Amino acid sequence: MSTDSWIDQQIAEGVLSPGARGMTPQAAADQYNAANVLVPTDPGYLVPSADGQAEEHHRSTDQLRAECVGIDEIPGDVELDPQAVARWRDLYEQVGAEHWPVFCAWVRSGACVEDSDGMxxxxxxxxxxxxTWPRFRNYADALFEVIGLLDPVPKGLRPYVDIDRVTGDLERNYVVVPAPNGGVYVFNRVRLI
Structure with missing residues (x-):
């Protein structure tokens, strides 16, 4: 069966819309799966083979990584199966695209806390x-302002407070990770309860 007739068959069966004509089978299947929020383990997940036939097949880790639609990166060297892909997609949705790079940095830093499934x-x-701050000192200055660290210190004595030392002591309670475009991400070192 040609790839065009596979798409036509899927259209005739009401699986794909007529807009799939002119698409590659893989692009049509990807669009269908994304629109229906299907993951590889779901019934009805559409996967065309090289000859256009829909098929069930085992995917390599690289293929599974590629199937994490919208996820540019999965941190660490994790083994992926279809269930893991679904869990990473769920995490991606919970964290959001804007914070995903930060989340990945948190996981790689070793500061992350895992849930009962080890995710x-x-x-x-x-x-x-x-x-994200230009440097940790900027975060510390903002925190000191919010908590009023220097409020009890008379204005005339404030220049004698060693803020660099206080900042250094504070930094030991945080994980500070360089951000890819400059600056740093700041995370709690330990879980605060």
């Missing part, structure tokens, strides 16, 4: 992440 916890990430 990084999105909720713990959200509690641990304190933002």
């Amino acid at each position: 990084p916890s999105a909720s713990e990430f959200h509690m641990s992440y304190h933002g």
Whole structure:
């Protein structure tokens, strides 16, 4: 069966819309699966073979990584099966595209907290992440301002407070990871309860 007739057959069966004509079978299947929020383990997940026939087949880790639609990166060297792909997709949706690179940095840093399934916890990430800053000192200055660190110190004595030392002591309680485009990501070192 040619790839065009496979697409025509899927259209005739009501699986694909007529807009799939002119697409490659893989592109049509990808669009169908994404539109129906299907993962490889779901019934009805569409996978065309090289000759256009729909087929069930085992995917390599690289193929499974590629199937994590919208996920540019999965941190670490994890083994993937279709269930793991589904769990990573769920994590991606919980974390969001904007924070995904930060989440990956958190996982790689070793500061992440895992859930009962051994997956990084999105909720713990959200509690641990304190933002992207030009450097840790900027985060510390903002924190000192919020908590009023120097409020009890008379203005005339404030220049004698060793803020660099206080910042250094504070930094030991955090994980500071270089951000790819400059600056740093700041995370709690330990889970705060």
